[in-house]
Amino acid sequence: MKIRCVGVWVVLLAVTMVMIPGSRVTAAEPITLGCPLPTAFLYGWDAERAITLAVEEINAKGGVDVGGTQRPFKVEVMDTRDLEPGVPVSEALLAVEKLILEKKADFILGGPVRSEAALAAMPLLSKYKKVSIVSSGVLTPKYHALVEKQYDKFKYCFRIHGEAKWLVKEILTCLMQIKEKFGLNKLFIMVQDVAHARAAGKILGKLAKKKGWDVTGMEIYPTGTTDFSMGLIKAKKTGSQVLSLWMDMPESSILLKQWYDMKIPALPFGSTLAAAEQPGFWEATKGKGEYCLANVVNAGNAPSEATPWTMKFYNAYTDRWDIEPEGLGCSSSYTAVYVLKHAIERAGTIDPDAVVKALEKTDMMGPYGRVRFTAKGHQIIPSFDPKEGAVGTIFQWQDGKRVVVFPKSIATGEIQLPPWMKK
Amino acid sequence: MDILIYGTINSVALALMALGFALVYGISRVPNFAHGAIYVLSGFITWTFLRGLGLNYALSIFLTMLIIGIFGALLYQFILIRVRGIAISEIIASYAMGLAILEGLRWGGFKGMSYTLPVFAEGSILIGGIPVDYQRIIVVGIGGATVASLWLFTHYTRLGLALRGMAQDERAALMLGIDSDFMAVVAMAIGAMLAGLAGILLLPLGNIVVEAGYNVLILAIAVCIVGGLGSWMGAVLAAFIIGFAQILTVVYLGSHFQMVVALLAIIFTLILKPSGLFGMQKQLEERV
Numbered sequence: 055m056k057i058r059c060v061g062v063w064v065v066l067l068a069v070t071m072v073m074i075p076g077s078r079v080t081a082a083e084p085i086t087l088g089c090p091l092p093t094a095f096l097y098g099w100d101a102e103r104a105i106t107l108a109v110e111e112i113n114a115k116g117g118v119d120v121g122g123t124q125r126p127f128k129v130e131v132m133d134t135r136d137l138e139p140g141v142p143v144s145e146a147l148l149a150v151e152k153l154i155l156e157k158k159a160d161f162i163l164g165g166p167v168r169s170e171a172a173l174a175a176m177p178l179l180s181k182y183k184k185v186s187i188v189s190s191g192v193l194t195p196k197y198h199a200l201v202e203k204q205y206d207k208f209k210y211c212f213r214i215h216g217e218a219k220w221l222v223k224e225i226l227t228c229l230m231q232i233k234e235k236f237g238l239n240k241l242f243i244m245v246q247d248v249a250h251a252r253a254a255g256k257i258l259g260k261l262a263k264k265k266g267w268d269v270t271g272m273e274i275y276p277t278g279t280t281d282f283s284m285g286l287i288k289a290k291k292t293g294s295q296v297l298s299l300w301m302d303m304p305e306s307s308i309l310l311k312q313w314y315d316m317k318i319p320a321l322p323f324g325s326t327l328a329a330a331e332q333p334g335f336w337e338a339t340k341g342k343g344e345y346c347l348a349n350v351v352n353a354g355n356a357p358s359e360a361t362p363w364t365m366k367f368y369n370a371y372t373d374r375w376d377i378e379p380e381g382l383g384c385s386s387s388y389t390a391v392y393v394l395k396h397a398i399e400r401a402g403t404i405d406p407d408a409v410v411k412a413l414e415k416t417d418m419m420g421p422y423g424r425v426r427f428t429a430k431g432h433q434i435i436p437s438f439d440p441k442e443g444a445v446g447t448i449f450q451w452q453d454g455k456r457v458v459v460f461p462k463s464i465a466t467g468e469i470q471l472p473p474w475m476k477k
Numbered sequence: 478m479d480i481l482i483y484g485t486i487n488s489v490a491l492a493l494m495a496l497g498f499a500l501v502y503g504i505s506r507v508p509n510f511a512h513g514a515i516y517v518l519s520g521f522i523t524w525t526f527l528r529g530l531g532l533n534y535a536l537s538i539f540l541t542m543l544i545i546g547i548f549g550a551l552l553y554q555f556i557l558i559r560v561r562g563i564a565i566s567e568i569i570a571s572y573a574m575g576l577a578i579l580e581g582l583r584w585g586g587f588k589g590m591s592y593t594l595p596v597f598a599e600g601s602i603l604i605g606g607i608p609v610d611y612q613r614i615i616v617v618g619i620g621g622a623t624v625a626s627l628w629l630f631t632h633y634t635r636l637g638l639a640l641r642g643m644a645q646d647e648r649a650a651l652m653l654g655i656d657s658d659f660m661a662v663v664a665m666a667i668g669a670m671l672a673g674l675a676g677i678l679l680l681p682l683g684n685i686v687v688e689a690g691y692n693v694l695i696l697a698i699a700v701c702i703v704g705g706l707g708s709w710m711g712a713v714l715a716a717f718i719i720g721f722a723q724i725l726t727v728v729y730l731g732s733h734f735q736m737v738v739a740l741l742a743i744i745f746t747l748i749l750k751p752s753g754l755f756g757m758q759k760q761l762e763e764r765v
Contacts (some may be wrong), residue, residue, distance in 0.1 A: 087702070094583050094588045094590075094687075099588075192629035204484050247733045273731065273732040273733075274731060274732055274733035275732045275733060275735070276732075276733055276735060276736040278688065278689075278691075278692040278736070279735060279736075280679075280682070280683060280689075280692070281483070281486075281490075282491075283479075283483045283486075284479065284483055284724060284727040284728055284732070285727070285732055287483075287607065287730075304683075304684055304686040304688065305683055305684075305686075307593075307683055308683035308684075311682065311683065312610070312682075313609070315600075316601060316608040316610070317601070317608060324742050331589060331686070334591030335591075337591065338591045338592075338593045339593070339685055340593075340595065386657070398683060409528055443564045
């Protein structure tokens with residue numbers, strides 16, 4: 055009898071021990087993160103993977119402390135297809151609205167990724183009072199300019215990665231280093247026929263001229279172009295020494311293969327050059343992409359020691375997905391989840407207005423440096439020094455590896471010229 | 478010189494992309510809107526044999542051509558034959574198949590830019606001071622050989638003559654004992670193999686991406702409309718017209734007008750000569 059009694063108590067105790075902590079986590083209502091992303095494209099799936107990784111890490115540690123209650127994050131992803139040619143912006147807007155109304159998203163994270171779609175989604179976010187942090191793609195300076203101009207309406211919109219103007223500044227600074235080191239001064243611009251690339255190409259050309267560069271030409275390619283030979287011949291004929299490439303279409307890898315096969319004596323320098331950003335680029339081009347430079351917007355998307363968290367993130371992503379961080383949406387999407395977590399914890403609620411106030415006060419070290427937003431524009435403050443702000447990354451493919459060459463504060467190697475360019 | 482070299486390469490590439498579409502339409506009168514999808518599918522099948530199963534490149538290509546030919550035949554036998562003669566249904570059915578293939582590939586994980594096929598020969602040479610890589614020279618060589626083989630096949634073999642007979646007058650061909658449904662199946666198989674050949678030759682120049690399927694379809698349609706729907710010789714001529722026009726546009730106007738050339742060619746052809754250069758109103762014999 056006594057033994058039986060003890061047995062019952064042991065069983066009851068065991069059940070209670072299992073149930074109590076479990077009920078704490080499972081009973082708490084999850085905070086739903088709605089992620090409108092082009093999942094078939096690099097800038098969509100890299101963001102999805104990074105967000106999932108951050109959410110798994112946070113949930114494993116008990117979730118988010120919302121006014122004393124631990125609540126887990128839950129990720130809801132919806133395909134916006136906004137990077138696909140010919141797909142109207144309305145598709146992305148439908149995805150955002152569906153996430154809000156059907157999936158009951160508490161926050162919107164990640165995208166839409168195409169600038170045009172992200173701009174069009176702003177009034178929706180305002181209408182439903184949903185705090186959003188864009189973390190992949192969306193390079194247009196109009197985004198934060200609109201928030202600044204109509205703060206009361208668009209105060210729910212934040213961007214946690216670098217934008218086009220800053221990118222141009224980074225590229226120009228890097229170009230000046232190339233000019234100084236190698237004596238190159240002839241720039242040929244090749245861009246994809248999309249809004250951000252055309253605008254960036256024009257601005258870069260104008261500013262490069264002011265800095266003493268001879269801009270030898272600018273070619274605009276429709277999405278889906280499969281032959282760049284005539285443009286490359288033009289570059290060669292004009293004696294161009296650097297090719298500035300702004301293309302996120304997959305066909306840009308053809309350009310780099312042609313550049314190699316034709317031995318064009320100009321250094322390829324890409325921005326949003328999705329094909330070259332991926333770790334699989336080396337294998338895909340059989341090494342023909344060597345010496346190509348690519349701007350991946352934020353540190354952490356290529357290996358560096360920008361902050362103690364950079365390689366921690368880099369390795370965690372690699373372990374989780376069996377591939378290194380792949381594109382410009384990785385480290386920023388990962389950071390966005392942590393920034394949101396801390397803001398909710400500081401606010402003690404998920405009320406959008408309170409979270410906006412908390413986000414505005416964000417000041418933490420992330421994988422790509424100090425994370426702070428501008429007061430009214432809600433744009434992450436960039437810097438060349440990770441201690442001061444979000445630091446970017448330009449890497450060069452060298453012997454099968456992505457070697458960070460800019461900015462100097464986090465560089466792990468020096469820019470090299472292809473052998474057929476050396477005098 | 479650069480215009481001549483790259484104009485020829487571009488033209489032959491366009492001809493390769495369009496030949497299969499033109500042949501299928503010429504014989505069965507079915508506009509195969511799954512043509513672009515078959516082009517991409519052939520790339521992924523070859524990739525799977527080569528990288529996934531580790532087979533030899535030549536064997537991978539051979540198996541791909543075989544599979545893609547059978548696939549084309551089955552596509553006609555089980556789907557398109559049911560709607561044959563109903564123009565709108567043919568377009569919807571074939572386009573739906575194309576979408577299913579392309580989106581199915583994407584759904585199956587074939588996305589991203591890391592799917593590539595190796596070139597047949599590495600390196601490049603200078604022709605008149607203009608650098609040209611070997612793969613492009615091979616494209617021109619095999620493209621020319623394909624056109625010549627197709628001409629010989631349709632003029633000197635029983636099967637080819639039967640196909641021509643059907644293209645010229647299906648009822649007359651039936652009276653002569655030619656099985657029109659079987660011929661259409663054969664045409665579809667050959668058309669699919671031509672799309673596959675184009676994919677295997679052209680995809681090593683870049684990477685295999687689903688989106689290429691849509692672009693190839695647009696270009697094939699443009700070439701066939703200008704050449705005259707159903708006339709594969711017309712398609713070859715149109716490929717050279719559009720191919721050189723594109724290169725001249727890039728040189729003298731700008732690269733971003735390159736795609737407009739193909740679309741403008743469609744518009745002008747439909748306004749000025751809707752039947753195209755060698756269309757139905759021209760001599761029937763020229764169709765095949």
